[in-house]
Amino acid sequence: MTGPGSAAGTVPSDRAGCLALDAADPLAGLRETFHLPDGVIYLDGNSLGPLPRATAARLAEVIGGEWGQGLVGSWNTAGWIEAPHRVGDKIARLIGAGPGEVVVADSTSVNLYKAVWAAVQWQRAGDPRRDLVLCDRTSFPTDRYLLASACASLGVELRAVAVEDVEHLLDDRVAVLALNHVDYRNGRLHDLPVLTRAAHEAGALAIWDLAHSAGVLPIGLAEAGADIAVGCGYKYLNGGPGAPSFVWAHPRLVDRLDQPLQGWLGHRAPFDFAPEYLAAQGISRFQCGTPPILSLAALECGVDSVLAAEPLGGLAAIRAKSLALTGLFSGLVAGPVARHGLVSITPDAAPERGGQVALRAGGDLDPYAIVQALIARGVVGDFRAPDVLRFGFAPLYLRHVDVWDAVQVLGEVLDTGRWRRHRRAHRSVVT
Amino acid sequence: MTGPGSAAGTVPSDRAGCLALDAADPLAGLRETFHLPDGVIYLDGNSLGPLPRATAARLAEVIGGEWGQGLVGSWNTAGWIEAPHRVGDKIARLIGAGPGEVVVADSTSVNLYKAVWAAVQWQRAGDPRRDLVLCDRTSFPTDRYLLASACASLGVELRAVAVEDVEHLLDDRVAVLALNHVDYRNGRLHDLPVLTRAAHEAGALAIWDLAHSAGVLPIGLAEAGADIAVGCGYKYLNGGPGAPSFVWAHPRLVDRLDQPLQGWLGHRAPFDFAPEYLAAQGISRFQCGTPPILSLAALECGVDSVLAAEPLGGLAAIRAKSLALTGLFSGLVAGPVARHGLVSITPDAAPERGGQVALRAGGDLDPYAIVQALIARGVVGDFRAPDVLRFGFAPLYLRHVDVWDAVQVLGEVLDTGRWRRHRRAHRSVVT
Numbered sequence: 097m098t099g100p101g102s103a104a105g106t107v108p109s110d111r112a113g114c115l116a117l118d119a120a121d122p123l124a125g126l127r128e129t130f131h132l133p134d135g136v137i138y139l140d141g142n143s144l145g146p147l148p149r150a151t152a153a154r155l156a157e158v159i160g161g162e163w164g165q166g167l168v169g170s171w172n173t174a175g176w177i178e179a180p181h182r183v184g185d186k187i188a189r190l191i192g193a194g195p196g197e198v199v200v201a202d203s204t205s206v207n208l209y210k211a212v213w214a215a216v217q218w219q220r221a222g223d224p225r226r227d228l229v230l231c232d233r234t235s236f237p238t239d240r241y242l243l244a245s246a247c248a249s250l251g252v253e254l255r256a257v258a259v260e261d262v263e264h265l266l267d268d269r270v271a272v273l274a275l276n277h278v279d280y281r282n283g284r285l286h287d288l289p290v291l292t293r294a295a296h297e298a299g300a301l302a303i304w305d306l307a308h309s310a311g312v313l314p315i316g317l318a319e320a321g322a323d324i325a326v327g328c329g330y331k332y333l334n335g336g337p338g339a340p341s342f343v344w345a346h347p348r349l350v351d352r353l354d355q356p357l358q359g360w361l362g363h364r365a366p367f368d369f370a371p372e373y374l375a376a377q378g379i380s381r382f383q384c385g386t387p388p389i390l391s392l393a394a395l396e397c398g399v400d401s402v403l404a405a406e407p408l409g410g411l412a413a414i415r416a417k418s419l420a421l422t423g424l425f426s427g428l429v430a431g432p433v434a435r436h437g438l439v440s441i442t443p444d445a446a447p448e449r450g451g452q453v454a455l456r457a458g459g460d461l462d463p464y465a466i467v468q469a470l471i472a473r474g475v476v477g478d479f480r481a482p483d484v485l486r487f488g489f490a491p492l493y494l495r496h497v498d499v500w501d502a503v504q505v506l507g508e509v510l511d512t513g514r515w516r517r518h519r520r521a522h523r524s525v526v527t
Numbered sequence: 528m529t530g531p532g533s534a535a536g537t538v539p540s541d542r543a544g545c546l547a548l549d550a551a552d553p554l555a556g557l558r559e560t561f562h563l564p565d566g567v568i569y570l571d572g573n574s575l576g577p578l579p580r581a582t583a584a585r586l587a588e589v590i591g592g593e594w595g596q597g598l599v600g601s602w603n604t605a606g607w608i609e610a611p612h613r614v615g616d617k618i619a620r621l622i623g624a625g626p627g628e629v630v631v632a633d634s635t636s637v638n639l640y641k642a643v644w645a646a647v648q649w650q651r652a653g654d655p656r657r658d659l660v661l662c663d664r665t666s667f668p669t670d671r672y673l674l675a676s677a678c679a680s681l682g683v684e685l686r687a688v689a690v691e692d693v694e695h696l697l698d699d700r701v702a703v704l705a706l707n708h709v710d711y712r713n714g715r716l717h718d719l720p721v722l723t724r725a726a727h728e729a730g731a732l733a734i735w736d737l738a739h740s741a742g743v744l745p746i747g748l749a750e751a752g753a754d755i756a757v758g759c760g761y762k763y764l765n766g767g768p769g770a771p772s773f774v775w776a777h778p779r780l781v782d783r784l785d786q787p788l789q790g791w792l793g794h795r796a797p798f799d800f801a802p803e804y805l806a807a808q809g810i811s812r813f814q815c816g817t818p819p820i821l822s823l824a825a826l827e828c829g830v831d832s833v834l835a836a837e838p839l840g841g842l843a844a845i846r847a848k849s850l851a852l853t854g855l856f857s858g859l860v861a862g863p864v865a866r867h868g869l870v871s872i873t874p875d876a877a878p879e880r881g882g883q884v885a886l887r888a889g890g891d892l893d894p895y896a897i898v899q900a901l902i903a904r905g906v907v908g909d910f911r912a913p914d915v916l917r918f919g920f921a922p923l924y925l926r927h928v929d930v931w932d933a934v935q936v937l938g939e940v941l942d943t944g945r946w947r948r949h950r951r952a953h954r955s956v957v958t
Contacts, residue, residue: 163578236791
């Protein structure tokens with residue numbers, strides 16, 4: 097649990113101090129590029145990013161112009177067929193990868209399946225005794241389900257472990273280490289370079305799920321020498337609900353990866369309609385079916401909304417502001433949290449924090465009801481079963497003063513006990 | 528090759544006769560529900576259906592209202608989380624399935640992988656000697672690639688055979704028969720009830736790819752007792768480029784199918800975030816990751832564009848008009864086709880025809896250049912390597928007079944030899 101000032105240097109002691117920080121914020125102008133409903137402080141961009149203003153007009157053009165007027169010819173003339181690579185190249189700039197190394201395809205879940213399947217197969221071709229995959233036991237469930245299913249189909253073991261034990265557990269049985277870069281629940285940022293190196297020292301491949309890090313902090317995949325990464329388009333990339341996912345594989349490895357979902361767009365010559373599959377060179381082999389162009393166009397607008405920070409300091413500036421916002425929240429919330437017996441489960445140390453802060457509500461507190469009470473007052477965070485309140489701080493559109501105001505509302509909801517009126521069975525279904 | 532009148536009763540001998548047929552067409556009014564560019568006769572709805580007029584406004588509402596204003600709460604309040612089932616229920620009405628039996632998810636390619644994998648596993652649990660999957664050797668390539676990959680991962684054999692040999696080849700080694708309902712290239716409609724029955728008599732399961740039949744003819748999956756079906760959202764369902772796919776499994780079978788892409792939305796209780804996967808009851812288990820809401824909303828508009836025919840006779844009326852249009856085209860085109868040495872490869876008999884007519888161009892004809900010459904004159908069909916011209920006749924927006932006019936243009940392009948100006952290396956990338 098953080099105390100005032102412990103996580104982000106100086107924490108302002110009043111609202112005016114927050115306004116002053118906003119006045120000095122190099123990214124402040126980007127807020128205007130988003131549609132944000134009046135009266136809402138949106139602390140759930142780690143689940144679904146808000147709407148970039150450019151998206152509606154772009155989609156209207158894709159629908160009315162490219163599809164409506166251009167019809168099937170737009171696969172060529174409007175660049176639809178290239179869109180998975182074009183958007184992938186933009187995402188590459190946000191994750192420390194090179195041009196041509198990232199492709200947009202399918203969902204994060206499906207891409208993770210492809211990735212682990214291909215990686216395990218490759219490893220076992222070299223050493224059949226590598227029959228173990230390690231994953232983080234606090235992983236977002238879909239990752240764990242898919243890893244389990246892939247491992248079952250490959251006849252290898254999946255072991256879900258604490259990330260702090262990983263270095264100790266890596267040995268010559270481990271084929272793949274598959275980790276979430278940021279824990280979806282407590283917001284812990286895992287050390288990608290160190291854990292990648294540890295995996296390599298044990299002869300394992302490192303697969304990273306960037307769902308909660310892409311777009312909110314520098315990742316440096318190539319520099320860290322990671323092997324494969326998958327990520328989500330609808331969180332910090334603001335690509336819209338259920339936006340397609342992306343996948344990257346290191347150039348030294350990609351052409352050795354035979355992913356199992358061998359669809360026509362992963363073929364070396366899709367329009368030859370050849371009877372036999374021949375995997376494309378490079379990351380294109382991770383494509384499968386026809387890409388969902390409308391959702392992809394929205395994703396491109398979302399990625400552009402992050403790239404708009406490049407002239408303003410880019411991901412370094414985004415990361416600095418992200419840490420300032422999470423630090424500010426942790427500092428300001430410490431009082432109400434202590435008074436009511438909540439506990440922060442997000443690491444205090446900046447290098448260990450992603451873009452969110454999570455509070456655990458025990459005792460007679462009902463975290464679901466607290467989140468609903470906040471939403472009713474215009475502060476949108478989310479609840480994660482069984483007992484966690486999550487607050488995401490996306491630096492592109494949030495202000496320091498939003499953090500101040502959100503904490504005032506949270507303090508009031510807790511102090512007055514008004515959250516009790518929001519007890520209910522209905523579940524939030526945000527991701 | 529059809530002669531005049533052979534395929535669809537009387538073929539009008541002039542343009543006025545076609546106009547008269549249009550005047551009597553019960554579906555004629557539906558044409559106004561689509562955006563069709565001026566000067567274009569669109570004979571490629573079997574590759575990408577055109578834009579329903581309702582789609583742009585609906586997407587603007589989803590983007591600006593549901594996402595922009597409703598933000599993450601729209602997963603509940605705007606019914607996003609239910610959308611794969613809501614749209615699935617609508618599709619069910621078009622394929623002869625019941626409510627709750629169809630779900631929208633992923634791409635056709637990915638769904639086919641899930642389907643064959645689950646079906647083979649189930650079969651082998653009952654009889655490990657069933658180690659063979661049969662598919663049609665003229666299958667759309669992506670189907671064959673995915674079947675091959677799934678079979679390889681399961682250690683069973685895939686054999687690509689001529690559909691006319693299937694009944695002869697079905698024996699107690701066959702686990703699964705996986706066929707395209709309509710051949711993407713020559714437009715042949717396979718006999719789903721008869722081939723399903725033959726599969727069952729041999730103890731095999733029947734999986735159908737409805738990409739080229741859903742929305743253009745009655746299918747009757749449940750009545751035929753088929754086992755699993757997958758289909759495409761962007762052809763006759765008019766769901767937009769790369770629209771998500773759908774999947775159906777017979778209720779007697781679905782809960783025995785453990786598909787391998789076990790993502791959180793296929794879980795029995797996705798929002799419990801349980802560490803272990805427990806497949807949902809029913810078709811929901813074929814979901815995997817978070818659904819692409821924008822593309823799904825467009826698909827719903829597309830499906831609605833077909834359901835709009837229900838009060839006008841529904842799929843029976845659609846099928847009757849489809850056969851009239853393909854028959855009319857075959858009759859009218861017979862002259863130019865014979866003069867220039869093209870050959871129709873689409874079956875003459877109505878029960879064996881899907882919604883398209885395909886011509887093979889041999890000799891010194893360049894089918895790619897012919898298609899380009901037609902497109903330059905506003906008649907949009909497509910080319911399929913190495914030598915096929917395809918013309919799709921979607922009954923919701925095409926008129927008999929369009930068929931007449933298209934044939935005049937084709938005749939002129941062939942008779943004048945002007946197609947020779949359109950020779951080029953660039954490939955069409957339509958699907």
